[in-house]
Amino acid sequence: MSSRIVPFSAPNPRGSTRVFDVALVGDGLVGMACAVAAGQVGLRVGVMAAPHPAAAVEGEPWDRRVYAISPASRRFLERIRIWSQMDQSRIAPVREMRVYGDAEQRAGVHFSAFQAGADALAWIVEHRELARVLGAALGYQQNVERIEADAEEFRADSQGVTITSARGAVRAALLVAADGARSKIRDAAGLASTIRSYEQTAVVANFATPSGPKGIARQWFVREGVVALLPLPDDMLSLVWSAPTRLAASLLDLDPAALAQRVQAVVGSDVRELRAVGGSSGFPLNLLSTVRQTAMRLALVGDAAHVVHPLAGQGLNLGLQDAEVLVDILAARESFRDCGDPVLLRRYERARSEAVWAMRQVTHGLQGLFSSSDQTMVRLRATGMKLVDQIPVLKRALIRQAMG
Numbered sequence: 001m002s003s004r005i006v007p008f009s010a011p012n013p014r015g016s017t018r019v020f021d022v023a024l025v026g027d028g029l030v031g032m033a034c035a036v037a038a039g040q041v042g043l044r045v046g047v048m049a050a051p052h053p054a055a056a057v058e059g060e061p062w063d064r065r066v067y068a069i070s071p072a073s074r075r076f077l078e079r080i081r082i083w084s085q086m087d088q089s090r091i092a093p094v095r096e097m098r099v100y101g102d103a104e105q106r107a108g109v110h111f112s113a114f115q116a117g118a119d120a121l122a123w124i125v126e127h128r129e130l131a132r133v134l135g136a137a138l139g140y141q142q143n144v145e146r147i148e149a150d151a152e153e154f155r156a157d158s159q160g161v162t163i164t165s166a167r168g169a170v171r172a173a174l175l176v177a178a179d180g181a182r183s184k185i186r187d188a189a190g191l192a193s194t195i196r197s198y199e200q201t202a203v204v205a206n207f208a209t210p211s212g213p214k215g216i217a218r219q220w221f222v223r224e225g226v227v228a229l230l231p232l233p234d235d236m237l238s239l240v241w242s243a244p245t246r247l248a249a250s251l252l253d254l255d256p257a258a259l260a261q262r263v264q265a266v267v268g269s270d271v272r273e274l275r276a277v278g279g280s281s282g283f284p285l286n287l288l289s290t291v292r293q294t295a296m297r298l299a300l301v302g303d304a305a306h307v308v309h310p311l312a313g314q315g316l317n318l319g320l321q322d323a324e325v326l327v328d329i330l331a332a333r334e335s336f337r338d339c340g341d342p343v344l345l346r347r348y349e350r351a352r353s354e355a356v357w358a359m360r361q362v363t364h365g366l367q368g369l370f371s372s373s374d375q376t377m378v379r380l381r382a383t384g385m386k387l388v389d390q391i392p393v394l395k396r397a398l399i400r401q402a403m404g
């Protein structure tokens with residue numbers, strides 16, 4: 001993709017140019033949420049989205065990809081009238097979170113919504129359910145047009161930005177890149193990014209368990225990686241096992257029953273009688289950072305701007321907050337500014353940089369701390385966990401931070 005700057009009047013070789021306030025590339029969850037929000041504040045939005053295969057595996061009762069949605073993200077989804085349209089029987093509140101450290105140190109931290117004075121710490125939602133409702137909302141939005149095409153090239157100038165595709169060109173005051181971690185727009189705009197592999201793959205799968213209180217998310221930091229079991233409705237649990245690449249490959253080779261046994265061996269008696277429901281999928285894990293989240297007439301949102309380790313379940317939450325903040329800034333702009341005005345882009349970048357930086361530090365730091373087998377580190381993190389567990393003020397501060 002090229003981002004050569006050419007005059008606005010450059011001819012479009014493939015026919016007519018459609019004009020919008022905002023052109024948005026990418027129809028992942030962040031892109032769709034951003035487009036819905038922008039449409040609702042009255043902006044004309046053109047969404048360019050490449051046709052892609054369904055993310056969910058057909059025929060399985062529960063999506064393998066689930067997200068812990070923070071209270072801040074839920075408020076945003078409520079505000080844009082998405083939350084109430086979701087099938088509430090498929091959403092599980094997390095009322096308690098139990099984090100277990102190294103077995104030999106017997107350390108652990110216990111967080112509860114009750115301590116935080118909240119109904120829930122987070123809600124577990126399926127990718128396909130959130131995508132279904134966002135897709136439907138986009139379809140209803142009169143001032144949002146969907147263009148089924150791969151964005152191929154964009155050209156920014158002082159007046160606006162033109163994005164070309166096989167289905168014609170789009171002209172807008174602002175281009176929002178929501179095209180994911182491998183964002184071609186980010187790279188074409190020359191926004192430097194660094195990507196670092198964690199040499200880990202997240203193995204995801206769903207299990208049924210016959211017993212135990214509901215609404216508890218559990219996470220074990222063990223030698224084999226970070227194992228999380230998140231509550232789903234009924235008696236279901238969703239596994240996210242961030243495992244070293246070779247171990248992950250062998251886990252993904254196991255049949256569902258053998259994987260259930262393997263997980264059971266790690267989590268012990270905390271969760272009983274795991275039974276696999278469906279197969280497993282793997283997601284290689286990376287850390288992606290960009291120095292800048294904006295360029296001339298361009299704003300990055302979601303994974304295009306930042307990818308963090310899933311151990312804190314915050315990647316999508318960060319992206320949804322990007323979308324909310326950006327749309328709020330566009331909606332509140334002075335009447336003499338168009339949506340791509342550099343002042344607005346600076347406001348957006350300033351508003352997001354601290355939150356993104358903090359989340360990157362926390363997730364990356366925890367990942368590093370817990371992946372070390374050095375005995376001093378093992379003792380240090382056990383002491384740290386005990387301390388956190390015994391100091392209510394510190395615990396409440398951590399809960400508040402995670403809840404957004």
Ligand SMILES: Cc1cc2nc3c(=O)[nH]c(=O)nc-3n(C[C@H](O)[C@H](O)[C@H](O)COP(=O)(O)OP(=O)(O)OC[C@H]3O[C@@H](n4cnc5c(N)ncnc54)[C@H](O)[C@@H]3O)c2cc1C
Nearest residue numbers: 026028030050067068151179180302303313314315316317
């Ligand atoms: C195992 C795992 C567990 C996770 N758990 C959580 C969690 O509990 N909570 C949480 O908050 N986050 C979680 N995350 C993070 C979350 O999955 C991501 O942050 C989020 O899905 C990113 O969404 P996005 O819309 O920015 O990007 P993407 O989902 O990558 O979407 C990008 C879209 O852009 C389209 N596209 C790309 N290029 C073009 C182009 N040139 N033209 C047109 N379209 C294009 C693609 O087809 C795609 O649809 C998890 C991640 C993993 C791997």
